[in-house]
Amino acid sequence: MLEFREIDYARDIPEIVDLLLTSLSDTNNRDHFIWKHIKNPFGKSYGLLACDEGKIVGVRMFMFWEFVRDKEVVKAVRPVDTITHPEYRGKGIFKKLTLDGLDKCSDRFDLVFNTPNNNSFPGYLKMGWQKFKGRLSYKLAVVFPLLVSKKFSLENVRTEELDIKVLSPSPKWTTNYTDEYLKWRYAAAVYKKAYFKYRQSSGYIIYKIKKVKGVKILLLIDYIGRQESLQEVIRGLAAKNNTCLIHYLDNDRMLGFRPLISFKRPESVVVYKEDQQAIASHILFSSGDLEGRL
Numbered sequence: 001m002l003e004f005r006e007i008d009y010a011r012d013i014p015e016i017v018d019l020l021l022t023s024l025s026d027t028n029n030r031d032h033f034i035w036k037h038i039k040n041p042f043g044k045s046y047g048l049l050a051c052d053e054g055k056i057v058g059v060r061m062f063m064f065w066e067f068v069r070d071k072e073v074v075k076a077v078r079p080v081d082t083i084t085h086p087e088y089r090g091k092g093i094f095k096k097l098t099l100d101g102l103d104k105c106s107d108r109f110d111l112v113f114n115t116p117n118n119n120s121f122p123g124y125l126k127m128g129w130q131k132f133k134g135r136l137s138y139k140l141a142v143v144f145p146l147l148v149s150k151k152f153s154l155e156n157v158r159t160e161e162l163d164i165k166v167l168s169p170s171p172k173w174t175t176n177y178t179d180e181y182l183k184w185r186y187a188a189a190v191y192k193k194a195y196f197k198y199r200q201s202s203g204y205i206i207y208k209i210k211k212v213k214g215v216k217i218l219l220l221i222d223y224i225g226r227q228e229s230l231q232e233v234i235r236g237l238a239a240k241n242n243t244c245l246i247h248y249l250d251n252d253r254m255l256g257f258r259p260l261i262s263f264k265r266p267e268s269v270v271v272y273k274e275d276q277q278a279i280a281s282h283i284l285f286s287s288g289d290l291e292g293r294l
Helices: 013-020 030-037 093-104 121-126 179-185 227-240
Strands: 002-006 046-052 055-069 072-084 111-114 138-142 152-156 192-198 201-212 215-224 245-249 261-265 271-273
Touching: 002 093, 013 030, 013 055, 013 072, 030 055, 030 072, 046 093, 055 093, 072 093, 121 271, 152 227, 192 227, 201 227, 215 227
Parallel strands: 072 111, 215 245
Antiparallel strands: 002 046, 046 055, 055 072, 111 271, 138 245, 138 261, 152 192, 192 201, 201 215
16 A cells, blocks of 8 residues: 655655656756755755655655745745656556645645646646746747957856846746855856846856757856846857857847847746736746756
8 A cells, every 4th residue: 555755855865866767867866856855945845755665656846936026025836856656657646746745835835836748748737737828939049149249248157156136127027036046056067157247237147058960059048137238148158159059938038139030949838826926927937947957
């Protein structure tokens, strides 16, 4: 008979990681699990497990998050890292872990949201979740990196140098960018961070470099600064990295970017429920918010 219990961080992590590695990416190692679920500045994740005679056969982690607008903060939770042992699938473990887990930590959030894959998306809809209606389409754009203003400067920075003092307020709900959050979220070496100055504005741009068939593509992950500076910042970043291809999430965060040529890419999917503060239709996600790493 299956037993359902809360995670014991002191002893369960090795067995959970082994189970995650049976089906999920090999990046789901012990260090990543600790970074994601214990060091998260929004709080340690709530975890619920399914066990058979002491053996962990199902995992569902509930990662805490925050959104902010005009200094008002809304607490959220995102169910992530779900896995059921292949021999125990089809027994309703996924649904029970999800519903029971949300019930047990219901006093800690005002919104539940998630970024499901194609396989799990129908299951969420059956459980009463709603699909986010905002723009979540990605684009690949061609820029002309040589057209950079002499008034523009760009320099690489270390993660510990990121400072939210340059943050511009948003009329919509965004992830709660605190100094602690930025230093946690973009600590991995895969993220490149640059500080820019342009006329009277300054800020940070966070990105990754990817090569596809030998062609270098710049993946825009996050941008902290005024939108009217974005066009010049991206051109400067492209010039610095010797590329003319930019991959980005095409929503209102990118209003300052006006490429001459762009191509549509597959969109991301977000589902949500229990929107107690009615904020879901007014959230402005970054590409970093939706990455598979989370």
